[in-house]
Amino acid sequence: DAGVIQSPRHEVTEMGQEVTLRCKPISGHDYLFWYRQTMMRGLELLIYFNNNVPIDDSGMPEDRFSAKMPNASFSTLKIQPSEPRDSAVYFCASSPSGGRNQPQHFGDGTRLSIL
Amino acid sequence: SQQGEEDPQALSIQEGENATMNCSYKTSINNLQWYRQNSGRGLVHLILIRSNEREKHSGRLRVTLDTSKKSSSLLITASRAADTASYFCATLNNAGNMLTFGGGTRLMVKP
Numbered sequence: 001d002a003g004v005i006q007s008p009r010h011e012v013t014e015m016g017q018e019v020t021l022r023c024k025p026i027s028g029h030d031y032l033f034w035y036r037q038t039m040m041r042g043l044e045l046l047i048y049f050n051n052n053v054p055i056d057d058s059g060m061p062e063d064r065f066s067a068k069m070p071n072a073s074f075s076t077l078k079i080q081p082s083e084p085r086d087s088a089v090y091f092c093a094s095s096p097s098g099g100r101n102q103p104q105h106f107g108d109g110t111r112l113s114i115l
Numbered sequence: 116s117q118q119g120e121e122d123p124q125a126l127s128i129q130e131g132e133n134a135t136m137n138c139s140y141k142t143s144i145n146n147l148q149w150y151r152q153n154s155g156r157g158l159v160h161l162i163l164i165r166s167n168e169r170e171k172h173s174g175r176l177r178v179t180l181d182t183s184k185k186s187s188s189l190l191i192t193a194s195r196a197a198d199t200a201s202y203f204c205a206t207l208n209n210a211g212n213m214l215t216f217g218g219g220t221r222l223m224v225k226p
């Protein structure tokens with residue numbers, strides 16, 4: 001089975017540019033999560049979707065961040081305009097429905113560097 | 116602040132020794148999960164223990180949960196160099212809609 005697929009794996013861009021991170025969850029999973037990992041703050045939940053609908057975006061740092069899930073097999077996290085403090089590793093994870101005891105499956109992340 | 120806090124932050128042991136990592140949390144939970152992260156990779160789920168369970172085993176892994184002390188431990192027995200990774204605990208709230216990760220323990224197993 002293919003796992004969660006994220007692209008790109010690495011992104012280096014200058015501040016002020018728009019950045020789009022992509023995620024393909026595991027087929028059949030109803031939940032999709034976006035996390036950000038930094039040394040200072042650890043792993044933070046940004047937003048999660050259930051059946052393509054955003055449920056909780058309280059972790060999104062500010063209006064520069066937006067996320068969409070147009071269908072069950074694709075999600076994007078966009079930063080516009082990007083700033084150096086957005087540099088981090090961004091992870092996408094998915095999990096199946098069926099109750100609370102389902103583990104999350106993570107992609108290998110996008111390492112984002114904003115210069 | 117983070118719900119789960121791991122202790123120690125870093126641990127270095129020799130191959131064959133046991134490794135014990137601890138996790139403390141603050142609010143009531145539905146379940147507690149342990150994940151492993153190899154360098155440059157995503158997190159991989161290891162084991163889940165429900166709030167009404169006290170101990171669980173999976174291969175060389177043993178997890179305990181003490182809800183009265185709001186703490187959990189992960190024991191890796193007979194460690195191998197391949198166990199070198201960061202280990203995170205994560206707690207699921209009672210509403211079942213929020214998984215909160217701790218800061219992790221960096222484990223190094225020397226061959």
